[in-house]
Amino acid sequence: MSDTIERIKCLIIGSGPAGYTAAIYAARADLKPVMYTGMEPGGQLTTTTEVDNFPGYPEGIDGPTMMVQLQQQAERFGTEVRIGMVTAVDFNTEKGGIHKVTVDNSTQIEAESVIISTGATAKYLGIPSEQRLRGGGVSACAVCDGFFYKGQDVAIVGAGDTAAEEATYLANICSSVTMLVRKDYMRASKAMQHRVENTSNIRVMYNTEVDEVLGEQVVEGLRMVNNQTGEKEEISITGIFIAIGHTPNTSVFKGQIDMDETGYIITKAKTTHTNIPGVFASGDVQDKDYRQAITAAGTGCMAALDAERYLATIETSAEVSA
Numbered sequence: 001m002s003d004t005i006e007r008i009k010c011l012i013i014g015s016g017p018a019g020y021t022a023a024i025y026a027a028r029a030d031l032k033p034v035m036y037t038g039m040e041p042g043g044q045l046t047t048t049t050e051v052d053n054f055p056g057y058p059e060g061i062d063g064p065t066m067m068v069q070l071q072q073q074a075e076r077f078g079t080e081v082r083i084g085m086v087t088a089v090d091f092n093t094e095k096g097g098i099h100k101v102t103v104d105n106s107t108q109i110e111a112e113s114v115i116i117s118t119g120a121t122a123k124y125l126g127i128p129s130e131q132r133l134r135g136g137g138v139s140a141c142a143v144c145d146g147f148f149y150k151g152q153d154v155a156i157v158g159a160g161d162t163a164a165e166e167a168t169y170l171a172n173i174c175s176s177v178t179m180l181v182r183k184d185y186m187r188a189s190k191a192m193q194h195r196v197e198n199t200s201n202i203r204v205m206y207n208t209e210v211d212e213v214l215g216e217q218v219v220e221g222l223r224m225v226n227n228q229t230g231e232k233e234e235i236s237i238t239g240i241f242i243a244i245g246h247t248p249n250t251s252v253f254k255g256q257i258d259m260d261e262t263g264y265i266i267t268k269a270k271t272t273h274t275n276i277p278g279v280f281a282s283g284d285v286q287d288k289d290y291r292q293a294i295t296a297a298g299t300g301c302m303a304a305l306d307a308e309r310y311l312a313t314i315e316t317s318a319e320v321s322a
Contacts (some may be wrong), residue, residue: 016043017119018283021300027077042067137219158243
């Protein structure tokens, strides 16, 4: 069996901006990286129509095209990109140990280093009209997409700090912001609640949920429902932002690696090192604060450099022992 198991110097799990940037740097460092794309090749950006805030694209670029170009750049330097899903891991806790990874429940791989870039998935409401209009006015990132609704009327769904922060961000560039809060109170900190309350063009609707997102090709309006009285109200908007949280894609690593209470991988200080020697984490899988393509790419670079330095120390130790 051991003769049939492939040995990889640097395995990258996930194919968003973090994974591809890690691949570019790892390949240029001659680590011969192999990447498994996961269920959503390209990550969240493949569902984004326009990216205007990534440096180097003065006219902007659509998300899928950007991810294709990142893949081409990684492959240009020798990254092997494979379609597949990591379904199990057995990380070695010893420095220099070999990590065992299973792909698609069947393929066994051994890796000297692993870079986890599996990202996080935005939570949506799950109603058909919302799903149909994703990319057509329905967004899960106000910082990413709010600019496109400058001077327009928008809505935001959520009650936590992120929702409050994004509501005030939108209020600075949009004509009005209607904030839907499912309960009769906000979960956000008092400071964030005060910011919302003191912003004149934010209207907070308590005990209110989305009944239907209106529009055929793009968002044209919103039908809200009061979950206490059943009363419905329609408003005209051009965009709706869902701010009810993200789920890090880390379930396969649970019990193997240190995470916080919400499932984000914990990295050490200002590095991408995890608690497992030779295993690194980059992108949204370890970042619940910024969640931007450019910050993900930055940590992807860091992970590749950390992996390169780690492998160099292992090789040096082996030479000394020999």
